[in-house]
Amino acid sequence: MSGDIGATISIFTVDDIVRHLRELGALLHACVHAGASIGFVLPYTEDDGEAFWSRKVLPAVRDGARLLLVAQTSGGIVGSVQLGYDTLPNQAHRAEVSKLLVHPAWRRRGIARALMVQLERLASRLGRSLLTLDTRTGDHAEPLNASLGYRTAGIIPGYCRDPLEDRLDSTTIMYKVL
Numbered sequence: 001m002s003g004d005i006g007a008t009i010s011i012f013t014v015d016d017i018v019r020h021l022r023e024l025g026a027l028l029h030a031c032v033h034a035g036a037s038i039g040f041v042l043p044y045t046e047d048d049g050e051a052f053w054s055r056k057v058l059p060a061v062r063d064g065a066r067l068l069l070v071a072q073t074s075g076g077i078v079g080s081v082q083l084g085y086d087t088l089p090n091q092a093h094r095a096e097v098s099k100l101l102v103h104p105a106w107r108r109r110g111i112a113r114a115l116m117v118q119l120e121r122l123a124s125r126l127g128r129s130l131l132t133l134d135t136r137t138g139d140h141a142e143p144l145n146a147s148l149g150y151r152t153a154g155i156i157p158g159y160c161r162d163p164l165e166d167r168l169d170s171t172t173i174m175y176k177v178l
C-alpha cells in the first residue's frame with residue numbers, strides 16, 4: 001500500500017527483518033532518543049535497538065505470534081507497527097497492537113494512521129474483532145487512536161518510566177471493536 005503519505009506499507013517476513021535489522025534498530029533508536037515511551041530508557045544504543053528486533057520481534061514473527069508492518073520510502077524504513085495475536089483460547093477474537101513507531105523526521109504525514117488502518121484490515125482477516133493497546137497518557141498516539149475509534153478503558157498511574165527523565169508516567173488502556 002502507498003499513496004500520498006509518500007511511503008509503502010508491507011508485511012515483513014523473517015527474511016525481511018534479517019535484511020533490514022540495522023535500519024529497524026535505527027528507527028527504534030531514533031524514537032527512544034526523541035522521547036518515545038515504548039519500553040526503553042536511556043542509555044540506549046543502536047545495538048540495543050537491533051537486539052529488540054532480532055531477539056523479540058523476529059522469533060515472534062517466525063512463530064506466527066506477531067505480525068509486523070513496515071512503512072518504507074525510497075530512502076528506507078520510516079515507520080512500523082506490530083500486532084500480537086498469540087492469544088489464549090478464550091481470547092481468540094482479540095489481538096494486541098504495539099510499538100507504533102514513526103521516525104521523528106517523518107511525522108505528521110499520515111504514516112501512523114496508514115499503518116494502523118492497514119493493521120486493522122489484517123487483524124480482521126485473522127478473525128480478530130477486538131483490538132487492545134496501551135499508550136502513555138497525553139502522548140500524540142492518544143488522539144490518533146481516538147480518531148480511529150479506540151475507546152479509553154482506563155488510566156493506570158505510575159505505569160512506566162520516562163525514557164529521558166527520572167519520573168513515572170501514566171498509561172492509557174484503549175480498545176476498539178472492529
Ligand SMILES: CC(C)(COP(=O)(O)OP(=O)(O)OC[C@H]1O[C@@H](n2cnc3c(N)ncnc32)[C@H](O)[C@@H]1OP(=O)(O)O)[C@@H](O)C(=O)NCCC(=O)NCCS
Binds near residue numbers: 031099107134139140
Ligand atoms: C504517535 C506517532 C506514531 C504518530 O505518528 P505520525 O505518523 O506523526 O502520525 P500521523 O501523521 O498519522 O497523525 C495521525 C494523528 O495523530 C495525532 N498526532 C500525531 N502527531 C501529533 C502532534 N505532534 N500533535 C498533535 N497530534 C498529533 C493527530 O491526531 C493526527 O491526526 P491529524 O494529522 O489528522 O491531526 C509518532 O509521533 C511516534 O512515533 N511517536 C513515538 C512512539 C509512540 O508514542 N508510539 C505510540 C505508542 S506505542
